[in-house]
Amino acid sequence: IPKVKNIIIFHMKKIKSQTNSEIISFIKSIYKNQKYIALHEPRFTGNEKKYLKECVDSSFVSTVGKFVQIVENKITNYTGAKYAIATSNGTSALHIALLLAEVGSENEVITQPLTFVATCNAIRYCNANPIFLDVDKDTMGLSPKALKIFLRKNTKIKNKKCINLNTKKVIKACVPMHTYGHPCKIDEIKEICDEHHITLIEDSAESLGSFYKGRHTGTFGELGTISFNGNKVITAGGGGCIITNKKFLAEKAKHLTTTAKIQHKWNYDHDMIGYNYRMPNLNAALLVAQLEKLNEYLKNKRFIAQKYENFFQNLDIKFFKEPQNSKSNYWLNSIIFTNKNKKDKFLKDSNLNGVVTRPVWILMNKLPMFKYHQKGNLINSEWLFERVVNLPSSVQL
Numbered sequence: 001i002p003k004v005k006n007i008i009i010f011h012m013k014k015i016k017s018q019t020n021s022e023i024i025s026f027i028k029s030i031y032k033n034q035k036y037i038a039l040h041e042p043r044f045t046g047n048e049k050k051y052l053k054e055c056v057d058s059s060f061v062s063t064v065g066k067f068v069q070i071v072e073n074k075i076t077n078y079t080g081a082k083y084a085i086a087t088s089n090g091t092s093a094l095h096i097a098l099l100l101a102e103v104g105s106e107n108e109v110i111t112q113p114l115t116f117v118a119t120c121n122a123i124r125y126c127n128a129n130p131i132f133l134d135v136d137k138d139t140m141g142l143s144p145k146a147l148k149i150f151l152r153k154n155t156k157i158k159n160k161k162c163i164n165l166n167t168k169k170v171i172k173a174c175v176p177m178h179t180y181g182h183p184c185k186i187d188e189i190k191e192i193c194d195e196h197h198i199t200l201i202e203d204s205a206e207s208l209g210s211f212y213k214g215r216h217t218g219t220f221g222e223l224g225t226i227s228f229n230g231n232k233v234i235t236a237g238g239g240g241c242i243i244t245n246k247k248f249l250a251e252k253a254k255h256l257t258t259t260a261k262i263q264h265k266w267n268y269d270h271d272m273i274g275y276n277y278r279m280p281n282l283n284a285a286l287l288v289a290q291l292e293k294l295n296e297y298l299k300n301k302r303f304i305a306q307k308y309e310n311f312f313q314n315l316d317i318k319f320f321k322e323p324q325n326s327k328s329n330y331w332l333n334s335i336i337f338t339n340k341n342k343k344d345k346f347l348k349d350s351n352l353n354g355v356v357t358r359p360v361w362i363l364m365n366k367l368p369m370f371k372y373h374q375k376g377n378l379i380n381s382e383w384l385f386e387r388v389v390n391l392p393s394s395v396q397l
C-alpha cells in the first residue's frame with residue numbers, strides 16, 4: 001500500500017508546471033520585489049565601516065597591518081587548516097599555490113572544463129598546460145571516475161612521476177573546483193592523486209563555508225585557495241587566501257606573495273623573483289567584519305536554498321541540491337532545465353525582467369586560448385552546460 005501511495009503522489013507532483021513569469025515572480029517575492037535583483041551582491045551589515053575607519057586612522061592601509069593577521073587567524077580557526085596566507089585575490093592565490101607545487105613549463109595540470117577562467121589562467125601563468133577532464137553530474141565538480149580512467153589509459157609512473165604518454169610531460173598537479181559551493185568527491189580524488197604522485201590543489205574560491213564529510217573544502221589537498229571577490233559568499237572587495245597544513249609551504253607562500261623580501265630592519269634584499277600578491281590591510285579590515293557575519297550569512301543562504309527547493313518540487317525543472325556527504329554554502333543556487341531551448345528562453349525572460357540569472361561558464365576547452373589542450377570525454381560538462389542556470393542568491397536583508 002505505501003508503494004501505491006508514493007506513485008500517486010509522484011504523478012500529482014508531475015502535473016503542475018509553472019511558467020517562466022511565475023518563476024520570475026517567485027524570485028522577486030524572495031527579494032522583496034526589488035526592481036533589479038542581482039545574481040549575488042555583497043551585504044555590509046556589521047562592523048565594516050568601523051574597521052575601515054580604524055584602518056584608515058592607523059595609516060596602515062597597505063600590505064602591513066593587524067587586520068591581515070586577524071584575517072589569517074580567523075580563516076585557520078574556521079577551516080581547520082593549520083596555516084592561511086592572505087593574498088590580493090583568488091587568482092593570485094591559485095598562481096602561488098601552483099608555483100609551490102613546482103608547476104612549470106614542462107608540466108601539465110589536470111582540471112575541469114566547467115570552471116571560472118581564473119583556474120586555467122593561473123595554470124598558464126606557470127607556463128604549464130591544462131588537461132580538461134569531466135565533472136560529475138551530481139556535484140558539478142571533477143569526477144574521480146573520469147580522473148581514474150584518464151590516468152589509467154594515458155599515463156605511466158616513472159621515478160615517482162606521472163608521465164603523460166601522449167606528450168611525455170609530467171602531470172604535476174590536479175586542480176578540482178567545488179562548483180558554486182558544492183563539494184566534489186574530494187577524498188576519492190585525493191586518493192587517486194596520491195597513487196599517481198600528483199599534487200592536489202583545491203580551487204575552493206567558491207566554497208568558503210562548504211564541508212565534505214565534516215571537513216572544510218580546501219583542506220584535503222596539499223594546498224587550497226579561497227576568493228573574497230565582491231560576488232563571493234563574503235568579500236574583501238578583492239582578496240584571496242591560500243590554506244595549507246604544511247609549515248614550509250606556508251612560509252614559502254608568505255615569502256613569494258611579499259616580493260620574496262628577506263626580513264631586515266632596513267635593507268632591501270630579495271632572494272628570488274617574488275610577487276606583490278599580499279592582501280592590503282584595507283581589504284582585510286573589510287573582510288574581518290565580513291568574517292564575523294559568515295555563519296549568519298550561511299544560515300540565510302541555506303534558508304533561501306530551501307525556499308527554491310520547495311518551489312521547484314512540482315516542476316520538471318530540478319533544483320540542484322547539495323551532494324551526498326556534503327554541507328554546501330549554497331553560494332549560487334542552480335536549477336537544471338530539461339533542455340537547452342527552455343533554458344535559453346528562461347535566461348532571456350528573467351534577465352529582461354530585472355532578475356539576473358546566468359548560464360554556466362562557457363566550457364574552458366571551448367575558449368580560444370585553451371581549445372588546443374588535451375581533454376577527456378566531457379559528456380557531463382556538456383550536459384550541464386546546456387541545462388544549468390544560476391538564480392539570484394544574495395543574502396536576504
Ligand SMILES: *Cc1c(COP(=O)(O)O)cnc(C)c1O
Pocket residue numbers: 089090091092115116118119177203205206227228229238239240
Ligand atoms: C572567483 C573565482 C576565482 C578567482 O578569484 P578572484 O578573487 O576573482 O581572483 C578562481 N576560481 C574560481 C572557480 C572562482 O569562482
